[in-house]
Amino acid sequence: MRANTHFTVALHILTWMALASQQQEIMTSDQIAGSVNTNPVFIRRILGRLHKAHLVNVHHGTSAGWTLAQPPEKISLLEVYQAVEQEPLFELHHTPPNQGCVVGKGIQPALKRFYSDAEAAMQQQFAQVSVADVLDETLLPASQAASKGASTHRHRESEQPEPA
Numbered sequence: 001m002r003a004n005t006h007f008t009v010a011l012h013i014l015t016w017m018a019l020a021s022q023q024q025e026i027m028t029s030d031q032i033a034g035s036v037n038t039n040p041v042f043i044r045r046i047l048g049r050l051h052k053a054h055l056v057n058v059h060h061g062t063s064a065g066w067t068l069a070q071p072p073e074k075i076s077l078l079e080v081y082q083a084v085e086q087e088p089l090f091e092l093h094h095t096p097p098n099q100g101c102v103v104g105k106g107i108q109p110a111l112k113r114f115y116s117d118a119e120a121a122m123q124q125q126f127a128q129v130s131v132a133d134v135l136d137e138t139l140l141p142a143s144q145a146a147s148k149g150a151s152t153h154r155h156r157e158s159e160q161p162e163p164a
Contacts, residue, residue: 014033056068
């Protein structure tokens with residue numbers, strides 16, 4: 001099974017654009033491809049999906065390029081994931097297992113529930129982390145990032161006002 005890198009590339013793109021947005025820079029697909037170290041055509045495909053999800057804006061004309069459609073603090077990893085991933089995290093057998101076998105008969109319902117629970121947990125985690133969090137972590141020196149851990153992310157839920 002081959003892993004899909006669209007989500008990782010999309011996060012790389014958005015993180016770099018978040019950094020560029022601090023200087024109000026417009027990024028071209030060629031510049032982004034240089035950072036990701038891949039083909040600009042592949043980058044444009046990912047940007048197209050991000051644009052369709054209203055996560056990036058395209059600018060035409062003399063200053064053509066791409067910018068974030070909203071502040072990086074407002075873009076959750078879940079939104080990015082939903083924009084670029086078309087397949088479920090896990091898939092069942094492509095052909096039905098042997099229904100005459102006790103395992104074959106019950107494996108798909110069991111796995112469907114476990115897979116659904118795992119995907120829900122992943123989505124819940126992704127909803128709490130923003131592109132700004134990824135940028136912050138990316139810019140930390142490697143030794144500091146390793147000791148920081150996941151517990152200090154600025155979770156999106158913490159941006160909501162406290163209930164009275």
